[in-house]
Amino acid sequence: MSRKVRIAQLSCGPEYSGVQKEIYEAAESVDAEVFFPDIALADVERGVDAFGLDVRSADLKLMIARAMALVEGKVDADGVFIGTCFRCAEAAIVRNELRRYIHENSRLPVVSYSFTERTTSGTLLTRMEALTTIARRRALLAREEQTGITMGVDSGSSTTKAVVMKDNEIVGTGWHPTTEVIKSAESAVADALEMAGLTREDIQAIGTTGYGRFLIGKHLGADLVQEELTVNSKGAVYLADHQRGSATVIDIGGMDNKAISVIDGIPGTFTMGGICAGASGRFLEMTAKRLGVDITELGPLAMKGMGENVPMNSYCIVFGTQSLVNALAAGSSREDVAAAACHSVAEQVFEQQLQEIDIKEPVIMVGGTSLIEGLVHAMGRLLQTEIVVPPHSQYIGAVGSALLASGFIKGE
Amino acid sequence: MAEYIPDYVGTVTKYVFVESPSMTAGELALRAYEASEGVLIKETCFGLQVTGEPESVDRLIEEIRAFDPTHIFVKDRGFPPGDPRRCRANLGGARPGYLGHEREFRLLRYISRGLEELDRREEGDAEPAPPARGKRPLLDIKRLQELIDIEES
C-alpha cells in the first residue's frame, strides 16, 4: 500500500463549526492524512510581519505563518487544504492571499474552501481526491498521448458521456441524460462502441469519472476511477493541444462548476462549487425550456440578442426564473432574454469562482455548456479574452479518462 | 454517525507550569509524585498535568503551589493528559493553545516579580493600579550619555 498523502491544513474555525471531523473523514477516504504544520510562536510573529497582512484574528496569523513554513520548505507536505468560515471577510482575504502565495511560490497543489456547519465530508471528497491524485499520480498525469484502445465514461449529474479512443484518436462517442446511473452509462457505452465499430472485448482499459464514477467504475470493472478535477484538466489541455505551460479550465456543469488553474496539464489551484443552481447549466436548461427551444438552440439565439436589454440576476434559480418570466411578460425578445440568461450565469461564475483562482490564458471552456455559444461569448467578454472551446469539449471527462486509462494497459 | 464515549468523566485536569530559578520541571515532578496520593501526574516540558477527582486535585495543587508559590502557575485544561485528539504526534504540530501558553510564559517572570513584591509590602502599602499604556521607566540622561560614549569608543 502506498504511503499516505500528507495534506497540510491551514484553517480558522472548522473545529468550532463542528466540521473538522468531516475534513478528517474526507482525507481518510482517499488514503490521505491532514496535519497542522508545526511552528513556534516566534514563527507566527515573524511570519505575520514578513507577509505584511495585518489581520486581527490570531488563528489567521497562525495560518499565514504555517503557509510560510510550507513555502520555505521547513515543513514537508504533498498538498494544502485551506479552509475558513463562509461569510468571514477577514478570513476570505487571508484564504485568497495564501492560496495565491503558495501557488506562486511552491509546487504544492492547493484547494481552498469556505465551510459552514452544514459542510459534509461528501462535499470535500472530490477536492481531497484531486489533491491526493496530484500528489500521488504525477507520473500518470504526465501522460500526453492516448495509446491502444481505451474507453472513458463520465457519469455526470445531468448527462452521461462515453468515449472510445484508439491510437490517440476519438473513434466513438455516446451521450445520454443521466436517469438511472448504470443504465445511462450502459446506453452511452453501447453507442460509443457501435460508432467505433468495436466491442467491449476490444477495450484494453477503462476510466470513469463524474458523480457516478465509483458505481460505474465497479460495474464496468474500470482500471481508473478518478474525480473530474484532474481528469477534466487533463482532457482540456489534451483536446486544446496545450499540454505545456499555464491554462485555465472552466467547466460549468449541471450541478456544480469547476474552475481550475492548470500548469503542464496538472491542476495547481481549483475551486468547485456554485452557491446556487442559478449559476449552473441547469438554469440555462430551464431558460431554454421556458423559451420553447432546445438547449442546443439557446446559444445561437443568445448570440442574436442583447443581454443588456434585460435585467437578470440568476444568483438564485427561483428569482432568476422570475426575472426571466417578467422580462418576457414585459415584451423583451426571446433573443435578448437568452443572452441575458447566458450573461447572468457567466457573471455568477466569474464573481463567485473565478476570483478564487488565477486566470492564465488560454482559458479553455469544457463540458456540455461550452457548446452554448452565447455563454462562451458572455464569459469571454467578462474575462476579456478569446475563450478556447476544443473539439469534443462536451466529452471532456470521458476523453480525459480514456487518455489516462491508457496508462493502465498491460505492458504499458 | 459514530457514538462518542468519554473517558475520565467527572475528573478535572490542570496544567502546572514552573518558571523558577530554583526548581526545574523534573524536580517539580519528583516532589509532586511524593504528594500525589492517587492523583494522576504527567510530566511535561513546562511542568506537569494533574488529573483526578476535583477535591483531590485541589488538595494536590495546594501542596504543589507551596513548593515555590511565586514561580508555580496553574490553569484548567479541558482534555485529559495524552489525549490523541490534542497530541502533537497526531496533529503534526502543536495544538493552537500551546502557542498561547508560549505567549504568556514569557510574561511569567513579571507576574512572579509582582507576587513577590506584593508579599513583601505591608497590607495596604501597595497602591494597585493597572499598568499605564505604553509607560516605560525613563532613561536617566547621564546613563544615556554613558551608553553613547560606550558605543562610540
Next chain:
Amino acid sequence: MAKVFIYPATSLILSDLVARFGHKPLGAALGIRERIQTAGVDSPPLQITPEEPKRGLKYAAVEVPSGVRGRMAIYGPLIEEAEAAIIVTDADLAFGCMGCARTDELIVFSLRQSGIPILELKYPSNEEEGVQFVAAVKKFLDGLPKEEGGA
C-alpha cells in the same frame, strides 16, 4: 468565591491569579471539558458538533460565520454565569478557542453589557508593570464577595 470570567479565556496568568486569590476562573477549559466528558455524537477534536453553531444563534445571527457561533456556544453560557470579569485588552496572540477576532470582540462586548464588575488592563511588559498588574488584579478580586456564588 465569585465566578470570574477571564479574557483571554485561555489565559494561564489570569486563570492562576483568580484561583490563587480565592475565586473560580471561568475560561475556555471549562467549556471544552464539559464537551469532552459528555457522551454523544463523535466529533473530534473538541466534541463540538454541527449543532453547536446552531445553539450559537442565541448569541449571534445566522449571517455570522459558523466558527463565531460555535465559539459563542462555549462562551455564552459562561458569560451568563459570570459574576465578574477580568479582561486583558492586548491579548492579540491567543489562539484556538480565542483565535477569532470577531468572537473575541463579541465576548468583550457581552461582558461589558452584562453589568458585572470588570477589570480591564494590559499585559505587563516589565517588572514594574508586573507588580502593578498583580496588585490591580488582587485588589479587584479582593473586592468581590468571597462566600456567594460558587458551586
